[in-house]
Amino acid sequence: MSQILTAVYNQVATIALNHPETRNSLSCQMLEEMLQAIEQFSHDENVRVLVIRAPRGTKVWSSGFNIHELPVSGRDPLSYNDPLECLLRAVARFHSPVIAMIEGSVWGGACDLSFVCDIAIGCPTSSFAITPAKLGVPYNISGIMHFFNIVGPRIAREMFYTAEPISAERALQVGILNHLVSVEELEAFTYAMAGRIADNSPLANRVMKEQLRLLADAYPLRPETFEYVQGLRRMAYDSKDYEEGKRAFLERRKPVFSGK
Amino acid sequence: MSQILTAVYNQVATIALNHPETRNSLSCQMLEEMLQAIEQFSHDENVRVLVIRAPRGTKVWSSGFNIHELPVSGRDPLSYNDPLECLLRAVARFHSPVIAMIEGSVWGGACDLSFVCDIAIGCPTSSFAITPAKLGVPYNISGIMHFFNIVGPRIAREMFYTAEPISAERALQVGILNHLVSVEELEAFTYAMAGRIADNSPLANRVMKEQLRLLADAYPLRPETFEYVQGLRRMAYDSKDYEEGKRAFLERRKPVFSGK
Amino acid sequence: MSQILTAVYNQVATIALNHPETRNSLSCQMLEEMLQAIEQFSHDENVRVLVIRAPRGTKVWSSGFNIHELPVSGRDPLSYNDPLECLLRAVARFHSPVIAMIEGSVWGGACDLSFVCDIAIGCPTSSFAITPAKLGVPYNISGIMHFFNIVGPRIAREMFYTAEPISAERALQVGILNHLVSVEELEAFTYAMAGRIADNSPLANRVMKEQLRLLADAYPLRPETFEYVQGLRRMAYDSKDYEEGKRAFLERRKPVFSGK
Amino acid sequence: MSQILTAVYNQVATIALNHPETRNSLSCQMLEEMLQAIEQFSHDENVRVLVIRAPRGTKVWSSGFNIHELPVSGRDPLSYNDPLECLLRAVARFHSPVIAMIEGSVWGGACDLSFVCDIAIGCPTSSFAITPAKLGVPYNISGIMHFFNIVGPRIAREMFYTAEPISAERALQVGILNHLVSVEELEAFTYAMAGRIADNSPLANRVMKEQLRLLADAYPLRPETFEYVQGLRRMAYDSKDYEEGKRAFLERRKPVFSGK
Amino acid sequence: MSQILTAVYNQVATIALNHPETRNSLSCQMLEEMLQAIEQFSHDENVRVLVIRAPRGTKVWSSGFNIHELPVSGRDPLSYNDPLECLLRAVARFHSPVIAMIEGSVWGGACDLSFVCDIAIGCPTSSFAITPAKLGVPYNISGIMHFFNIVGPRIAREMFYTAEPISAERALQVGILNHLVSVEELEAFTYAMAGRIADNSPLANRVMKEQLRLLADAYPLRPETFEYVQGLRRMAYDSKDYEEGKRAFLERRKPVFSGK
Amino acid sequence: MSQILTAVYNQVATIALNHPETRNSLSCQMLEEMLQAIEQFSHDENVRVLVIRAPRGTKVWSSGFNIHELPVSGRDPLSYNDPLECLLRAVARFHSPVIAMIEGSVWGGACDLSFVCDIAIGCPTSSFAITPAKLGVPYNISGIMHFFNIVGPRIAREMFYTAEPISAERALQVGILNHLVSVEELEAFTYAMAGRIADNSPLANRVMKEQLRLLADAYPLRPETFEYVQGLRRMAYDSKDYEEGKRAFLERRKPVFSGK
């Protein structure tokens, strides 16, 4: 059965994560369904805004990447053609603005997903945690860019090094949230903004979104620099700590990292 | 008759927009006068700071680009040698710091002008709206950079996609305003800061301004990427929506965009 | 006698500036001692976080570069192999996260030092001033980048042009401080965060720190642009104003700059 | 009737320009047919090399862009979505190596087409001329890059400024041709090389082609630089000389350029 | 027993590959010995030039990477910390000019080694082949850059796609060789040039070598572009063809590639 | 008395170096005169090509920078505002193509001058030597780029490290010369090409020249990289070897470099 719900109404499309059993975990199935929905909306002339949300009243917007599906040691866990990476690019390249409507906590890969949306609207239960340091996963540079662009280097470092959640209030202050409204108002506020965007010129918004995306991607590095980074990342995903991180998570205990 | 007033006092130059009939619209004449004033100040050894302002008590700092002067369909409305583009570069390259002293609302191209100033001081009546999505105008990448640099990607996207004004309070929080003071204090506060800057080393400030400008411009893109963006922009300014946006504005009605 | 104190406890290393006679001025001796300590910690497998701090109760975290040691006119005062520049790079390249624990005021070169730390925790007595414009010193582009990255262009320009201190409250708002806590809590809060980081994967944090550093450095400029900037900087450090700035500082009077 | 012939044999695909009436002019129809052929080959798993050629014995490989189809003054004649530009990108992005087999003279846009092929094999009748300076057309930066990459700045400048043909002998020396063989051997030599390539790993060749393409495109420019170039190009295609160039060509007389 | 010979004479250091049993294959042992020799020379103030050569009369300068040591499927065969990659960087970063004195044929990884040397002197028996397409190995972008820089895109593509050797005569024409002399003169010619370089300013040569290296590395790409390339490369080294290439080589038969 | 001759004839301007006493040394006076001539031609609508040449029959086209005018130790000898640097930029930015007509030998800074011209035509007496390694001068990165662009890395390294002259024949092969003709034909050949260029569209040539210049400058480096290079260069111009190189040249003896 489908893990998401989709709708189009008044030129505003919606994808609602809808799999409470896994707290909306970004399993392969969930990711593929989202990719298909976006692909479909991208051919729908009627769609001028996309809202990504979870069901009303949820405690967890999404629990993030499905740790069971992390690859074995010796393989890059964040490779270009993995479905999560494909989804992040599909959101960034979607022809129209994408609004993340955030109720509940957002974890790991879902935190990255919420950061690639153009705009984010939250409520007091929203929180954001990016957790690779807890798992021993060497995050990839395009993912780190998503955070660096939105919260700047100081908050990005704190988020990555501590892997602790950021509260809704602080998320507003540091620029993760465009607006923080009450749970009751969240839906109305979000769709009102979506409606105002849908009334504006879709051609102008499309080209401005592309330009904004290109500016956000303009961190050119020398090939040797990337190969160096990839070498460091490989040391991490070849390490014992990488296995320890995953095992500890699945055993619901604190990992013990040796740096090896 | 001149649409601006200029003055130099205590090493601080001032340009005051002064054309209430058009709510300080950035007409060709206004823009040419500002360019001439800046050219003149740039040869005046006595000038160490420039303040750009509107008259005391104004409701509109500037209503922005003169829509009557938008080019016909099929022509890029934001070309390198257009006077507004020349003015934005002249402000960014002026040898000394430029302070935008903002009383009243700031619209469209004037919003871009206020963003290329080095520092902005506002008061409770200040507000900022960047409106190309309402007009169907595909904004240009250097203009989008001015916003991206100051407010980051999330607020920039909201401003561009919604075309709605940002209030003074929020402008302070998101980094548009360096300081928000009462209307009564605005002038004294601004000129006090200008005076403190004028007491510092003009040679050090000049080279630091250039370095800051160069960092803010360091978004290198591949030529093919630009040609792709220019192709997207051309589709927009060749479209029917481009004409509809302009016509609706002049007829003071809401535009109806078809995406074509 | 040594001007710093060092310690390692629970995988958290500490460097405490400890030279009240000069208000922790960044003299050559101080800088060399810090470089040695960091070099030593970088070979210590036990170290997973580094805290840089001043003694409890200090009014001045550091008074910054030792003005007596500024080079004579005609020589670049901020050259690649100067000890302050070496220290800034050593902090940015240190294999583990570095937290600046800030009590008291931070001036000039010490302000730059506090900005290259990954994370900064402050208290109500913290303040930050970057003062080359008062001295007539043309700051260098890598130093300007440190500020540009953290506070964005508008606050960076205000800090550089005015050379005035930023208060703790404002430092929190503009992103200089990750957290602002009371003086009493400062130590406990800082070391608690350090402990949480030390529990996470050191390999993941190491590669994520490198990636964050590389993104923060990705401001590529053309060689001719640098040579132009270096030419402007040379005009400034060859000028009379450069000598006036230094002399006025040592004579504890306000400089009189002529722009020559 | 079709203006091209296509074939696939032994994993080597061929496109033969075949419209002697217009001396294989790159008319819209010719370009669309080539685009369709390449699209089709890109889905054919059997294709590992593509040869682009003209019929045996031709004096003109291709006469280049169809001047009748140049846009009117005031419109960019080399826009991203024009069919010639689409074809150049399709060749560069084709999943397998593309060999230009050149018999006869190559003019204007066809010269650019021959330059985006991976490898070129010629014979004594081959010659290459890039002619926008004769027509008053401001060439675009991606096109100029194709020449700059292959012949370096000195020969590129001579080719663009003089618009004179380069002989086969000189084409070999300056790197336009990989090999220069007799007319009789041309076909056998070319298909022998194609066969050797087809025997090698198609996956390795595909990724190496992409990497070579990306290196050849790595000329990052600042957005303002591109807008400046676009402004210069617009001055040229808005000029009287642009019209004079086209008219003179169609009237088969030498143009008289005024620089206006 | 050592696989290389080293010497320093008249400020000119020499590394001679000396393992005829494997035709100077770049085995791990050979690579480690070369790395150690270079490390040692880098601390020898007396060394101002380095010559890398094979014994007089050899037919094979080096047979290249030891195919037995290629990693299993699923692992990147050209990773940053592999000894061949370390050697290539050590040569490029060596403080003094490095001359490749080439007698005999040069294959695969040894071809890359000869390309990172600053200068190459050859004789009629020299030839150069870069063979990953024959093995099904997706070459890495820094390696491809070494060829792209020296022979330009057209010859680089031919070399990579065909994997065929380039003769000494052609190597001179396309810029692989600085000079082509007779076998008898090779040694005298090479050491005479080395001597002339050693007489010049070592400080000037050191900084000019660094600048030339940095220019040759200035191909900045966006992080997403690298991740895309790395994704393509992973598809290739995860493929059946990767295994077929290695197996066929070891079985001394022609590989049969399926593209899968 | 003037050290150059200038003329404009048939839309072709000429600057002839004309100071045989110093073998056309690029003294400050010579450089200033050339800068003035170019400034004047840049406002002359009649000028569509510029030829830079020496008098008929000269043995030395130019002996290069005037070594007596090299700055003292401790000062960068190749600073942005030095007249030679200004001249190199003026040639590269001149609105029309510039042809170097080379009779005789070209040394040091004059070699750089000949490389920034768009096109070079030589005769059998032409030769090219770039000599900073003989003088102990750390060349600057924009100068090194001029050579790197035209002759590629291998020949550039040989030229810089050996400081030996390149003969006319080899200059043609490696791409320094566009054409090599007899001394008798040199003038006719050069002015015939100049005439053909002058007949083409000046607007198209102007924008294509700018685009070619921008591509040739597209070597973006990180600020820290440049500061590192500048640090290395400073070590060299602060060294004893820098003084030894200059002294030995003026004493017409071979320098003895110690590396200090």
Ligand code: NI
């Ligand atoms: Ni002027």
Ligand code: NI
């Ligand atoms: Ni298709």
Ligand code: NI
């Ligand atoms: Ni060492």
